[in-house]
Amino acid sequence: MATTTNYGWTTPDDTDLVKDGAAAIRTLGSSVDTTTKALNPETTTGDIAYRSATADTNTRLALGTAGQVLTVNSGATAPEWATPSGGGLVFIQKGTFSASAAVNVNTCFSSTYDNYRILVKVTGASVANGEVRLRMRSATTDNSTSNYNYQRLYAQSTSVGGSSATNQTSAIMGPQNTALSWNVTDMSSPFLAENTLYSTVSSYNQTHIDNFSGAHKVASSFDGFTMFPDAGTITGEVWVYGYAK
Amino acid sequence: MATQNNTVTEISADGVIERELTAEEFAEIKSEQDRLAQEKADADAKAKADADAKAALLERLGITADEAALLLG
Numbered sequence: 145m146a147t148t149t150n151y152g153w154t155t156p157d158d159t160d161l162v163k164d165g166a167a168a169i170r171t172l173g174s175s176v177d178t179t180t181k182a183l184n185p186e187t188t189t190g191d192i193a194y195r196s197a198t199a200d201t202n203t204r205l206a207l208g209t210a211g212q213v214l215t216v217n218s219g220a221t222a223p224e225w226a227t228p229s230g231g232g233l234v235f236i237q238k239g240t241f242s243a244s245a246a247v248n249v250n251t252c253f254s255s256t257y258d259n260y261r262i263l264v265k266v267t268g269a270s271v272a273n274g275e276v277r278l279r280m281r282s283a284t285t286d287n288s289t290s291n292y293n294y295q296r297l298y299a300q301s302t303s304v305g306g307s308s309a310t311n312q313t314s315a316i317m318g319p320q321n322t323a324l325s326w327n328v329t330d331m332s333s334p335f336l337a338e339n340t341l342y343s344t345v346s347s348y349n350q351t352h353i354d355n356f357s358g359a360h361k362v363a364s365s366f367d368g369f370t371m372f373p374d375a376g377t378i379t380g381e382v383w384v385y386g387y388a389k
Numbered sequence: 390m391a392t393q394n395n396t397v398t399e400i401s402a403d404g405v406i407e408r409e410l411t412a413e414e415f416a417e418i419k420s421e422q423d424r425l426a427q428e429k430a431d432a433d434a435k436a437k438a439d440a441d442a443k444a445a446l447l448e449r450l451g452i453t454a455d456e457a458a459l460l461l462g
Contacts, residue, residue, distance in 0.1 A: 236402075237400065237401065237402050238400075239398065239400030239404075239405040240398075240405060241398035241400070241405075241407075242396075242398075242407075243396055244396050244397060244398040244407070245395060245396055245397060245410060245415075245418055246397040246398070246410065246414070246418055247397070247398045247400065248397060248398065248399050248400065249400045249401075250399060250400065250401040251401050251402065252400075252401075252402075275425075277421070277425070286417070288417060288421070313421060313424070314421055372418055372421075372422075373422075374422055374425040374426070374429075375422055375425075375426065377396070382400065
């Protein structure tokens, strides 16, 4: 009996009787139908098919849910839809501020994360060569007790210097100027009832670098923070991210 | 002369709201800014006093700052 090259469907031999043609066509058609169905198991919009362990037989993979991505299963044997993990650094919130005497960033800290990254771009300030001050915040109220300590290390051209302060009513988050400044802050455990530690690398005037390390030295839980200039107002943008636990 | 603005920006997951500082908030920020300004003024005054004292001492000794640095190694 003759068969097709790829799927081995039975076809009539040259010597078969014409009277058997109808039966031969039915057999061939049935074989094509079975194979086609085996290769196309999709039943619903969005389904996809993938090669199974059985030759010429695909497996149906139903459409995943919103936000899922196609990945490989844990056994590395088949594709599957899965919800992507959040990654190491997860965006929480952002906002812009314009000519503000204070910027309150509320409810950005929670039990979801322990440690955070805060990016601040100050694009303008009403007073040159000032500072962006930092206060921790809870339930929309600033903590202004004298519990902030910090150390500063700065460099501009060949000038290097430093300073420190303890028992302050606010800390320094970074310098600000009428020109662009950029502050990258990592903060540890603001929401946990522990000391809140932070470190900032700041750049401004394109040639000036400032490093700050500091703390709110009393174990307290905070759900936000406030930035304010030491004089005048500031304009810019702030982003808050959480580090995956 | 710095201008004191009354705007506070509230940023949360719900968005950004700009509003006026309450009298209490304004007083608190003003108090902190005044304290910082005084600290800076005190630091500047001390730096100037130190520089003046150094210049006076160098004049009494009749040497330059570079010569003093040389002496001190």
